[in-house]
Amino acid sequence: MKTNLRIGKEWLYIPLIFMAIFYLIPMYVMLVTGFKSFAEIDLKTMWNLPNGIHFDNFVEAYSKLSPSLWNSFLMVIPATLISSALGSLNGFILAKWKFKGADIIFPFILFGMFIPYQSILIPLVQFMSAAGIKGLPGLVLAHVIYGIPITTLTFRNYYASLPQELLEAAKIDGADMLGIYRYILLPISIPSFVVVLIWQFTSAWNDFLFAVILTGNKEWPITVALNNMAGSQIIAWNVQMAGSFLAALPPLLIYIFLGRYFLRGLLAGSLKG
Amino acid sequence: MRSLILITLKCYALQQTAQTYSQRRRAMFRDKDRYLSIILISPSILAVLIFIYGFIAWSVRVSLSKWKGLSADYTWNGLNNYINLFSDPRFHVDVRNTLIFTGVFVIGSILLGFTLAVMLDQGLKGESFFRSLFLFPMAISYIVTGVVWRWLMNPAMGSRTSGFNLLFSYLFQIFVKPFDPEAVFRGLTWHTTPTWGIAAIALAAIWQMSGYTMAMYLAGLRAIPAELREAAQMDGATELQIYRYIMLPLLSPVTLSALIILGHMSLKVFDLIVAIAGKQLPLDVPAIYMWQTTFDGLFYGRGAAIGILLLISVAVLIIPYIRYTLKTETEQ
Numbered sequence A: 001m002k003t004n005l006r007i008g009k010e011w012l013y014i015p016l017i018f019m020a021i022f023y024l025i026p027m028y029v030m031l032v033t034g035f036k037s038f039a040e041i042d043l044k045t046m047w048n049l050p051n052g053i054h055f056d057n058f059v060e061a062y063s064k065l066s067p068s069l070w071n072s073f074l075m076v077i078p079a080t081l082i083s084s085a086l087g088s089l090n091g092f093i094l095a096k097w098k099f100k101g102a103d104i105i106f107p108f109i110l111f112g113m114f115i116p117y118q119s120i121l122i123p124l125v126q127f128m129s130a131a132g133i134k135g136l137p138g139l140v141l142a143h144v145i146y147g148i149p150i151t152t153l154t155f156r157n158y159y160a161s162l163p164q165e166l167l168e169a170a171k172i173d174g175a176d177m178l179g180i181y182r183y184i185l186l187p188i189s190i191p192s193f194v195v196v197l198i199w200q201f202t203s204a205w206n207d208f209l210f211a212v213i214l215t216g217n218k219e220w221p222i223t224v225a226l227n228n229m230a231g232s233q234i235i236a237w238n239v240q241m242a243g244s245f246l247a248a249l250p251p252l253l254i255y256i257f258l259g260r261y262f263l264r265g266l267l268a269g270s271l272k273g
Numbered sequence B: 001m002r003s004l005i006l007i008t009l010k011c012y013a014l015q016q017t018a019q020t021y022s023q024r025r026r027a028m029f030r031d032k033d034r035y036l037s038i039i040l041i042s043p044s045i046l047a048v049l050i051f052i053y054g055f056i057a058w059s060v061r062v063s064l065s066k067w068k069g070l071s072a073d074y075t076w077n078g079l080n081n082y083i084n085l086f087s088d089p090r091f092h093v094d095v096r097n098t099l100i101f102t103g104v105f106v107i108g109s110i111l112l113g114f115t116l117a118v119m120l121d122q123g124l125k126g127e128s129f130f131r132s133l134f135l136f137p138m139a140i141s142y143i144v145t146g147v148v149w150r151w152l153m154n155p156a157m158g159s160r161t162s163g164f165n166l167l168f169s170y171l172f173q174i175f176v177k178p179f180d181p182e183a184v185f186r187g188l189t190w191h192t193t194p195t196w197g198i199a200a201i202a203l204a205a206i207w208q209m210s211g212y213t214m215a216m217y218l219a220g221l222r223a224i225p226a227e228l229r230e231a232a233q234m235d236g237a238t239e240l241q242i243y244r245y246i247m248l249p250l251l252s253p254v255t256l257s258a259l260i261i262l263g264h265m266s267l268k269v270f271d272l273i274v275a276i277a278g279k280q281l282p283l284d285v286p287a288i289y290m291w292q293t294t295f296d297g298l299f300y301g302r303g304a305a306i307g308i309l310l311l312i313s314v315a316v317l318i319i320p321y322i323r324y325t326l327k328t329e330t331e332q
Helices: A010-034 A056-096 A102-111 A121-131 A135-160 A164-172 A177-188 A190-206 A209-214 A222-231 A237-271 B002-026 B031-063 B080-086 B089-120 B127-139 B142-152 B163-175 B194-223 B226-234 B239-250 B252-268 B271-277 B286-296 B300-331
Strands: none
Touching (some): A010 A056, A010 A237, A010 B089, A010 B127, A010 B194, A056 A102, A056 A135, A056 A177, A056 A190, A056 A222, A056 A237, A056 B031, A102 B031, A102 B300, A121 A135, A121 A209, A121 B031, A121 B286, A135 A209, A164 A177, A190 A222, A190 A237, A209 A222, A222 B271, A237 B127, B031 B300, B080 B300, B089 B127, B089 B194, B089 B252, B089 B286, B127 B194, B142 B194, B142 B271, B194 B252, B194 B271, B226 B239, B239 B252, B286 B300
C-alpha cells in the first residue's frame, strides 16, 4: 500500500530533479564530449554543447573497438545462455527435488557469489593453461562457473515459491522429474529467465578482471579494449567518450527496454525478505 | 555487481519453512528421479567444489610458497608472504585507501539511497521515471564509469579548473586550509592528496551504486504494513517522527544488508580504480596490488597471500550474514 498523494509534497520534486541531474551528468558529459571536434576538447569548456555534431568520433571509436565489441558478444551470449540453463536446472533440483544434504550444500554455493576473484585467480590461470583452454572459450567457462551461484539462487527462489501441489498433481498423473521440469516449470519460468539472462549478460559484458587476465589482445572484450584505449594517452578524449558510449550501449539498451522487468524481479524478491 | 540480487537470498530462507512439507513429499519420490536429480546437479556442484573451494585451497598453498617467476615453485615458505605484507609500505597504503574508500562509499550510498527511497515512497507522480533514472548506472561497466569520471575529475590548474575539480578544490579550501594553512604553497591540491583522491573515486562508486541501495530501501519500505503508518498518524505523529521512530528501526535489517553488501564490494573494488587512476601508487588498493604483483611482477606467493587476505576480510562479513539471514528467516 502506498501513501496517497498529499498536498504539500510537490516540493520534493526540487531535490529529486537535482538528484536526477547528478545521475545524468556523466552521461551528458560523455555524449557532449563524444560529439565534439578535437579542437573543442578543453577542460574549460567541458560543460558546453558541441559546436557541431561530429559523428566521426563514433566512427573512429567503432573502427578501433569493433573487433572487441564482437568478441564481447561472442563471449557473452554463450556464457549467458549456458549459465542460465544450468541455474534453472540446479534451482529446480534444489527447490523441488531436495536430496540429502541439499540444504547443507546451498550456503556453500552461495558463498561463491561473494568471493573476491583474486583469491582464485592464480589457480584459474594455471588450470586454463594446463588444460589448454585459451582466450574466449576460457572466459566463457569462467563466467559460466562463477555464475552458477547467482543463477542457481535466483531460480531456486522462484521455483520454491511455486506451490508444491502443482508438482504433486503432475506426479499423480504419472509425470517423472524431467517431464515436470519440461512441461510444467519451464513454461512458467520465463520471467525468471529474463531476470537471470539480463543479469548474466550485464555482468559478463561489464566484467574486466577475468577478461584482462584470461585474454590476449586479439580476444579482448570491450571493457579491456576500452580501458587500454583510454590509458594509452594517444587517443583523444572525444574518441574515448564515443568509445565509452559504444561500450555502455548494449547493457543500457537492455536496461531501458527490460529494466522494469528486472526491477520487478528484484523488488518482488525482496518484498518477501 | 554480481551480489546485487542478494535480496533474493532472503527468499531462500523463507522457503526453509516449506520444509515441513518435505516429509509428506518424500513418500512420493521415486528412486529413479532421485538419482537423476543428483546426476543432473553434480556437474555444477563439482564445478563449485573445484573452481571455488579447490582453487581457494590451491591459492592458500601458493601463498605459503616461495613461488616467484614464471615457473611454479612450491617450496615451503611458511607465513613469510603474509608477514612481509604487514611490513610492506605499499600494502599499508592499500589498507588505508580501502578504509577511506569503504567509509565514503558505504556511508554515502546508504544515506543517499535511503533519502531517495523515502522521497520516492511519497507516491509522487513520475516515481517510476525517477526510480529508473537513479538505477541506470548499475547497468554500466565500472570501466566506462571510470573513463568518464576521469575526464570529469581531470586535474587542471587555476582558471582552467572545471568540472568536479571546482567543487573539490572548493571543499579542499574549506576543510584542509584551516588545519594546514600552508598546504597550498606546498603544492598540495585535492588531487595530489591521496585521501582526497580515493574519496573522489568513491564518489563515482556512489554514483553507480546508490540507486541499488535505494531499490533495497524501497523494497523494505513497501514491505512495512500500511497499518503501522496509519496507526502512528492517528496518534498524531508527524511524517518525520514516523520515519524516525517507526520506519528506520523497521528498516534496520535492510541497512544491515546494505552495509554488508556495499562493504564487501568496496573491499573488492578493482576495475573502477584501474579505469580512473590506472596503476598510480597513491590510489592503490589490495585487488590492484594482487593483480600487478602476480601478473606483472611474477611474485606469485605474495599475490596469492593478498588474494587470501582479501578473501578472509570478505568472509568475515559474508559468512555470518549468510548464516544470519538463513537462520532468522527459518525462525519466522
